[in-house]
Amino acid sequence: MHDKQGKALVLLPAHALLNLASLWRLTGRQLQPVSCQDARRFFTQDGLKTPWGQQQLLEMPLVIDSAVDLKHKNELWEPFTGLRFRVRDEWLKKAEYHGPLGLTSELIREHTPQQSDVEAITRALEHFSALRVRQRLEDTLSLPGFSQTTRKLIMLRSDPDGNIDDLLKVIKLDAPVCAQVMSWAASPYYAAPGKVESIEDAVIRVLGFDLVINLALGVAMGRIMSLPENMVRGGTPFWLQSVALAVFADHLARLVQSEQRPKPGLVYLSGLLHNFGYLLLAHLFPAQFSTLSRYIEANPHLPCTLVEQQVLRLTREQVGAWLLENWDLPAEVCVAVRRQHEPGYTGMHAEYAQLIHIASRILRELGYSDGPVEPVSASELLRIGLTPELKELAVESFLNNQEQLRELAHLFAQGHEES
Incomplete structure (x- = not known):
C-alpha cells in the first residue's frame, strides 16, 4: 500500500x-x-x-x-x-x-441479505444514491435503448429458425455494422482465402451466421455504455478478456462429449457478454466505482464477486444477467452470465454456466482472465463432458492463435470507440 x-x-x-x-x-x-x-x-x-x-x-x-x-x-x-x-x-x-x-467470506455473505436480483439492485441504488425506486427498475434507471438494428439482431438470435438470409437483410440496412463485419472478415484471425468482395461473401464464405450475429451483438451492446475510467489498473483489457473467453469457451464446447452439449453459438455469446455487468456497475454507481476498483486491487487473492458484495452488496453477475434478461437474450446466455461463478449450480441450462466457469478458470492460469488462479481438476472436467486431454487440445488451439486473437479484440475495442 x-x-x-x-x-x-x-x-x-x-x-x-x-x-x-x-x-x-x-x-x-x-x-x-x-x-x-x-x-x-x-x-x-x-x-x-x-x-x-x-x-x-x-x-x-x-x-x-x-x-x-x-x-x-x-x-x-x-x-x-x-x-x-x-x-x-x-x-x-x-x-x-x-x-x-x-x-471472511462467511461474514460478508452473512451481511448480504437473501433477496432476488431485482431487490438487490434496488436496495443498492437506494443506499448509494438519492434515487428512490418507485417505478419499474429498468424505467427508473433510464438506460440507453437499443438501436433498431440491435433489436432485430436480438430477435434473430432468439429465433431457432433464423438464417443467413434474415441476417443479411438486417445488417445491410446498417452501414456501420456492415463495415464492421467486412473488417472482421478481412482480419488475419480468419485467414480467408482470396479477397472479401461483398457483405454476402463475408458472412457466407468467411464468418458464418453464428459468428456474425454474436460479434454484431457484442459490439452493439458495447455501444450502450462506455468503458469506465477508473477500472482496475493492470487488469486484463476488457475486450481482450471478453473475446478470449468467447473464443476459448467455444473451443471447449465443440469438444464436449455429453448428451447436454451446449450450443457453441450461445456459448460464444455467453463468453462475450460474461463481464458486461462490470460496465453496468460503473454506470449505476459512478461515485463508488473507483473505491470498488481499489478494493479489487487490494484483494487479488479473492473472487471479484466477494469484493463486490462487500463494497456494493451487489455483483456484476446480478446486474449483468438482469440487464440481459430485460433485453430478452436467450435464457441460456442469461443463466451462464448469472451463475458463472457457481460450480454447484444444477438448474436450467446449468451446462452453459458450468462451461463458462471452467473456461474462465483455465484462462486465469493462462493470464487471459482476472481473478485468483484455481487449477481445474480432472473430475471437474469430467462433469461437463471433457477430459484433461481434450482440455489441453483446446488450450493448444487457443494459444496457437494469439496474434489473431489480439487482432480480433482490437477490432472490438475499435468498434466500441468509433460507435
Missing part, C-alpha cells in the same frame, strides 16, 4: 478480504493499493529471494491484522507474484499498527 507518506506493508490471513475502510481508521492514513504492475515489479526483485532481502522487506512500516497469530510460524504469500517465504517471529514484532482489518 502507499500514500503521500510512503509505502506500508499490510499482512492479513490469506482467506480474508482487506477492508480498506478499517485500514484507514486504524492508521489514520488514506493508504491505497499500488497497481498490480508496480506490485509485480516490486515483489520480483532478486533480493527478495534471499532471507536477508525478506527481512529487509519486513523493515517497512508494518500493519498486521489481529487475526494473524504471531505465536506460530507464518508463511508470507504475495498473490500477484506468488512469492512465498517463512517469516521469523522477530521480523513481525516491529509492527506499527495491529488491529482488525480482514473480513
Whole structure:
C-alpha cells in the first residue's frame, strides 16, 4: 500500500478480504493499493529471494491484522507474484499498527441479505444514491435503448429458425455494422482465402451466421455504455478478456462429449457478454466505482464477486444477467452470465454456466482472465463432458492463435470507440 507518506506493508490471513475502510481508521492514513504492475515489479526483485532481502522487506512500516497469530510460524504469500517465504517471529514484532482489518467470506455473505436480483439492485441504488425506486427498475434507471438494428439482431438470435438470409437483410440496412463485419472478415484471425468482395461473401464464405450475429451483438451492446475510467489498473483489457473467453469457451464446447452439449453459438455469446455487468456497475454507481476498483486491487487473492458484495452488496453477475434478461437474450446466455461463478449450480441450462466457469478458470492460469488462479481438476472436467486431454487440445488451439486473437479484440475495442 502507499500514500503521500510512503509505502506500508499490510499482512492479513490469506482467506480474508482487506477492508480498506478499517485500514484507514486504524492508521489514520488514506493508504491505497499500488497497481498490480508496480506490485509485480516490486515483489520480483532478486533480493527478495534471499532471507536477508525478506527481512529487509519486513523493515517497512508494518500493519498486521489481529487475526494473524504471531505465536506460530507464518508463511508470507504475495498473490500477484506468488512469492512465498517463512517469516521469523522477530521480523513481525516491529509492527506499527495491529488491529482488525480482514473480513471472511462467511461474514460478508452473512451481511448480504437473501433477496432476488431485482431487490438487490434496488436496495443498492437506494443506499448509494438519492434515487428512490418507485417505478419499474429498468424505467427508473433510464438506460440507453437499443438501436433498431440491435433489436432485430436480438430477435434473430432468439429465433431457432433464423438464417443467413434474415441476417443479411438486417445488417445491410446498417452501414456501420456492415463495415464492421467486412473488417472482421478481412482480419488475419480468419485467414480467408482470396479477397472479401461483398457483405454476402463475408458472412457466407468467411464468418458464418453464428459468428456474425454474436460479434454484431457484442459490439452493439458495447455501444450502450462506455468503458469506465477508473477500472482496475493492470487488469486484463476488457475486450481482450471478453473475446478470449468467447473464443476459448467455444473451443471447449465443440469438444464436449455429453448428451447436454451446449450450443457453441450461445456459448460464444455467453463468453462475450460474461463481464458486461462490470460496465453496468460503473454506470449505476459512478461515485463508488473507483473505491470498488481499489478494493479489487487490494484483494487479488479473492473472487471479484466477494469484493463486490462487500463494497456494493451487489455483483456484476446480478446486474449483468438482469440487464440481459430485460433485453430478452436467450435464457441460456442469461443463466451462464448469472451463475458463472457457481460450480454447484444444477438448474436450467446449468451446462452453459458450468462451461463458462471452467473456461474462465483455465484462462486465469493462462493470464487471459482476472481473478485468483484455481487449477481445474480432472473430475471437474469430467462433469461437463471433457477430459484433461481434450482440455489441453483446446488450450493448444487457443494459444496457437494469439496474434489473431489480439487482432480480433482490437477490432472490438475499435468498434466500441468509433460507435
